Amino acid sequence: MNSCSELKRYPLKKIIASFFVxxxxxxxxxxxxxxxxxxxxxxxxxxxLLDKFTEETGxxxxxxxxxxxxxxxxxxxxxxxxxxxxxLTTDVGRLYRAKQQGLTQMVSLTDAVASVxxxxxxxxxxxxxxxxxxxxxxxxxxxxxxxxxxxIEDLIKPEWKGRICIRSSNNIYNQSMIASLxxxxxxxxxxxxxxxxxRNFARPPQGGDRDQIKAVAxxxxxxxxxxxxxxxxxxxxxxxxxxAQAQKIKVVWPNQSDRGxxxxxxxxALAKHAPNAKAASxxxxxxxxxxxxxxxxxxxxxxxILPNIAWSDxxxxxxxxxxxxxxxxQLGELNAEAVKVMDRAGWK
Amino acid sequence: xxxxxxxNPWTWWIGIGCLILxxxxxxxxxxxIYPQFDVWQHLFNTVLSDYVFNSLxxxxxxxxxxxxxxxxxxxxxxxxxxxGRKYLQWLVLLPMSMPAYIVAYTYTGILDFxxxxxxxxxxxxxxKYGDYYFPEIRSLGGATLMLALVLYPYVxxxxxxxxxxxxxxxEETAKSLGISSLRYWFKVVFPLARPAIxxxxxxxxxxxxxxxxxxxxxxxxxxxxGIFRTWFGLNNGMAAAQLAAVLTGFVILLLFxxxxxxxxxxxYFQGQVTKTNQRKRLNKGANILVFILCFTPVLLGFLLPFxxxxxxxxxxxxxxxxxxxxxxxWNSFYLASIASISAVSIALLFAYGKRLNHSKLIQVLxxxxxxxxxxxxxxxxxxxxISLSWLDLRLNEVTEGLYNTSVGLxxxxxxxxxxxxYSSRFLAVALHNVxxxxxxxxxxxxxxARSLGYKPIHILKAVHIPLLKTSVLSALLLVFVDVLxxxxxxxxxxxxxxxxxxxxxxxxxxxxxxxDAALPALSIVLVGILPVVLLTKIMDRAVHE
Numbered sequence: 001m002n003s004c005s006e007l008k009r010y011p012l013k014k015i016i017a018s019f020f021v022x023x024x025x026x027x028x029x030x031x032x033x034x035x036x037x038x039x040x041x042x043x044x045x046x047x048x049l050l051d052k053f054t055e056e057t058g059x060x061x062x063x064x065x066x067x068x069x070x071x072x073x074x075x076x077x078x079x080x081x082x083x084x085x086x087x088l089t090t091d092v093g094r095l096y097r098a099k100q101q102g103l104t105q106m107v108s109l110t111d112a113v114a115s116v117x118x119x120x121x122x123x124x125x126x127x128x129x130x131x132x133x134x135x136x137x138x139x140x141x142x143x144x145x146x147x148x149x150x151x152i153e154d155l156i157k158p159e160w161k162g163r164i165c166i167r168s169s170n171n172i173y174n175q176s177m178i179a180s181l182x183x184x185x186x187x188x189x190x191x192x193x194x195x196x197x198x199r200n201f202a203r204p205p206q207g208g209d210r211d212q213i214k215a216v217a218x219x220x221x222x223x224x225x226x227x228x229x230x231x232x233x234x235x236x237x238x239x240x241x242x243x244a245q246a247q248k249i250k251v252v253w254p255n256q257s258d259r260g261x262x263x264x265x266x267x268x269a270l271a272k273h274a275p276n277a278k279a280a281s282x283x284x285x286x287x288x289x290x291x292x293x294x295x296x297x298x299x300x301x302x303x304x305i306l307p308n309i310a311w312s313d314x315x316x317x318x319x320x321x322x323x324x325x326x327x328x329x330q331l332g333e334l335n336a337e338a339v340k341v342m343d344r345a346g347w348k
Numbered sequence: 349x350x351x352x353x354x355x356n357p358w359t360w361w362i363g364i365g366c367l368i369l370x371x372x373x374x375x376x377x378x379x380x381i382y383p384q385f386d387v388w389q390h391l392f393n394t395v396l397s398d399y400v401f402n403s404l405x406x407x408x409x410x411x412x413x414x415x416x417x418x419x420x421x422x423x424x425x426x427x428x429x430x431x432g433r434k435y436l437q438w439l440v441l442l443p444m445s446m447p448a449y450i451v452a453y454t455y456t457g458i459l460d461f462x463x464x465x466x467x468x469x470x471x472x473x474x475x476k477y478g479d480y481y482f483p484e485i486r487s488l489g490g491a492t493l494m495l496a497l498v499l500y501p502y503v504x505x506x507x508x509x510x511x512x513x514x515x516x517x518x519e520e521t522a523k524s525l526g527i528s529s530l531r532y533w534f535k536v537v538f539p540l541a542r543p544a545i546x547x548x549x550x551x552x553x554x555x556x557x558x559x560x561x562x563x564x565x566x567x568x569x570x571x572x573x574g575i576f577r578t579w580f581g582l583n584n585g586m587a588a589a590q591l592a593a594v595l596t597g598f599v600i601l602l603l604f605x606x607x608x609x610x611x612x613x614x615x616y617f618q619g620q621v622t623k624t625n626q627r628k629r630l631n632k633g634a635n636i637l638v639f640i641l642c643f644t645p646v647l648l649g650f651l652l653p654f655x656x657x658x659x660x661x662x663x664x665x666x667x668x669x670x671x672x673x674x675x676x677x678w679n680s681f682y683l684a685s686i687a688s689i690s691a692v693s694i695a696l697l698f699a700y701g702k703r704l705n706h707s708k709l710i711q712v713l714x715x716x717x718x719x720x721x722x723x724x725x726x727x728x729x730x731x732x733x734i735s736l737s738w739l740d741l742r743l744n745e746v747t748e749g750l751y752n753t754s755v756g757l758x759x760x761x762x763x764x765x766x767x768x769x770y771s772s773r774f775l776a777v778a779l780h781n782v783x784x785x786x787x788x789x790x791x792x793x794x795x796x797a798r799s800l801g802y803k804p805i806h807i808l809k810a811v812h813i814p815l816l817k818t819s820v821l822s823a824l825l826l827v828f829v830d831v832l833x834x835x836x837x838x839x840x841x842x843x844x845x846x847x848x849x850x851x852x853x854x855x856x857x858x859x860x861x862x863x864d865a866a867l868p869a870l871s872i873v874l875v876g877i878l879p880v881v882l883l884t885k886i887m888d889r890a891v892h893e
Binding site: 079218 | 390391393395460462466467484564565567568577579581582583584726729733734737740741744754756761839840841842843852855859861863
């Protein structure tokens with residue numbers, strides 16, 4: 001306390017300190033019942049749900065959106081004074097990373113949380129899955145018989161040379177997909193697959209998932225790998241051209257007789273120093289309610305994390321599928337390894 | 349350094365200011381304390397050569413292009429009278445208000461294989477993929493062009509001021525000596541304007557080095573994409589910071605070269621009096637030619653992307669234009685205003701201090717702060733986050749000791765951090781403009797005023813501010829527009845429930861909803877036009893006076 005007694009001798013410091021205390025006490029953030037949310041999910045894809053939550057419970061939700069990694073960095077640097085209660089991300093690798101850095105704590109195990117299949121939540125309850133995404137193969141239905149592709153292993157055959165479109169390996173969905181392959185096949189087998197896949201690329205990776213779908217629709221390539229909700233979003237777009245392009249595409253679920261198709265989840269973690277942990281827990285429960293789960297499925301065409309929730313018509317049309325059974329934390333653990341494999345293969 | 353310099357309050361003020369502003373960038377270099385041999389080995393074996401090659405090609409390509417576009421433009425507009433000149437002189441500034449990645453999105457929308465142009469060509473001639481050649485927009489060349497199209501105004505602005513200031517009697521003298529106008533241009537005009545042109549080029553190149561949005565979308569591996577890949581993909585923040593430091597190293601080199609080339613031609617303009625601004629009238633053929641020359645950059649850098657955005661925005665207007673949208677416009681506007689005023693005030697202080705005080709220390713410190721412009725926004729933002737949250741922690745310890753209450757994150761979690769980062773990142777722009785302006789004021793004017801017993805602050809008021817007005821205004825404008833467009837730092841540091849136009853644009857665009865992103869993107873452009881028009885008016889008046 002030496003430094004403090006010293007402080008009292010300096011009135012300027014005291015004035016500055018008092019200024020901050022007064023202004024912070026007056027700030028509305030301190031008074032209201034609230035939850036503070038760091039969200040990697042875009043505002044448009046979460047705000048309507050949060051508004052409904054506030055309407056039902058009277059708890060207001062403060063929101064900052066951003067890229068998951070940046071939000072995690074912010075959380076880490078802010079330390080014990082961080083105002084954040086919850087961290088929402090759109091892939092499991094980032095939830096794993098936040099937990100790994102000691103930024104999270106256990107979420108209280110409510111009925112709602114317990115209803116989430118155990119594969120979709122952290123074994124110690126630090127994070128909970130909220131929705132599921134699938135990354136299948138997409139082909140042009142006009143051009144050829146889709147039965148030519150059964151497994152992703154088929155894509156590395158020489159006959160597919162110059163016919164495959166996929167986005168850059170900078171993208172987390174590709175990193176997670178390769179990490180998941182490493183987990184199931186080992187580094188060596190995965191490396192062989194990646195090397196050969198890169199050899200079959202139709203063009204240097206560019207653009208986002210929608211761009212790959214469009215490239216297939218316009219005939220620049222024959223096969224793309226993309227997340228289903230991008231295709232679903234195109235199918236339900238207001239723009240006629242976009243809809244027409246999407247209608248040419250057929251979804252092929254790979255590896256249905258063995259491993260299953262690649263999936264990832266979006267989820268939420270409770271911040272270690274959450275100032276409003278109770279209210280945060282209420283928000284998690286709310287996000288797992290049937291009506292919220294339905295909202296994801298209908299608005300952004302993601303698969304609900306809970307069984308027995310209706311899918312959107314578009315998703316129904318893509319068909320039911322068998323999914324990978326990889327422990328999801330592996331996607332996070334093997335992420336760096338996956339990036340190195342892709343670097344070595346020259347996957348831009 | 350001599351004893352007296354330590355006593356000079358300027359040295360202290362500027363020193364402290366520089367240290368605060370250089371803090372975020374400085375942390376990047378501190379990363380070398382923890383060498384990361386494994387990762388560097390991996391990078392060296394695989395992707396590092398791509399990063400170096402692509403970053404250098406991009407920056408130098410952009411540098412060359414902005415000179416090729418900006419210099420003739422500035423010359424024509426400052427020296428000739430031609431059809432539409434009155435409007436073109438500010439129209440050519442408009443591309444500046446376009447974020448490069450938005451221009452990239454719109455051009456990809458038009459020129460991509462699946463886009464309307466190529467689809468039309470295919471249906472017209474019954475071509476298929478591979479039947480015909482079409483330049484690939486998503487390439488290194490494409491990215492260079494996109495960046496140059498929105499960055500050439502830097503050269504234009506600086507070169508124009510330089511051309512206007514060139515005394516006419518030189519030209520008359522040259523003519524009377526029988527020197528051809530082409531020869532005169534390369535022997536006199538260009539060398540005299542060279543410092544300004546090179547400065548514009550350096551700014552454009554720094555921005556090209558730091559660009560993330562465009563290269564990311566085009567799938568080009570550069571240092572910036574590599575920084576994020578290393579940081580988040582390989583999960584190694586230290587190695588990422590080291591990559592950022594290497595990138596900054598390139599820029600230091602660039603600035604050194606620029607500085608060196610300027611030092612050889614250290615001079616101050618002599619004649620304010622002989623300056624007349626009779627513009628030459630052009631005959632019909634030349635008239636059209638010059639018009640086309642000046643209109644093309646506007647067409648490509650502004651009108652085409654603008655029209656594409658408009659057509660998208662019309663479709664989505666009702667959905668996107670809500671009350672919340674007006675809040676975004678206001679947030680963007682006032683944030684950019686505060687930041688530009690703050691950055692320009694600091695720049696004035698620094699530039700002036702540097703001029704009064706020739707100490708090497710100050711020169712180096714001010715130089716260091718300007719480096720912020722080349723460091724990717726995300727890196728500076730994280731640097732600010734680290735340093736400010738550390739300060740917050742100390743502050744909380746103090747308040748807990750005094751009042752037994754913690755105040756939370758008052759610095760790192762508020763707009764303060766954003767203003768600091770903007771000032772740090774865009775100070776180079778403000779400083780370059782102010783320094784170009786200061787270079788036009790002869791030191792003998794200072795000496796005369798000081799010998800008459802005026803204090804430096806009075807000289808600033810009576811002599812410098814009136815003469816500096818144009819430069820200060822263009823500095824204000826450039827920073828304003830830059831802040832308006834700024835994305836990565838805003839994304840990381842903004843407080844709760846605070847969004848801006850660029851954030852909204854990014855969120856929608858990165859969700860691949862380009863048509864929904866069109867309205868906020870358009871608004872960035874429209875808010876940015878306001879000061880552009882204002883500035884041109886004032887610049888014009890300054891010339892006529």
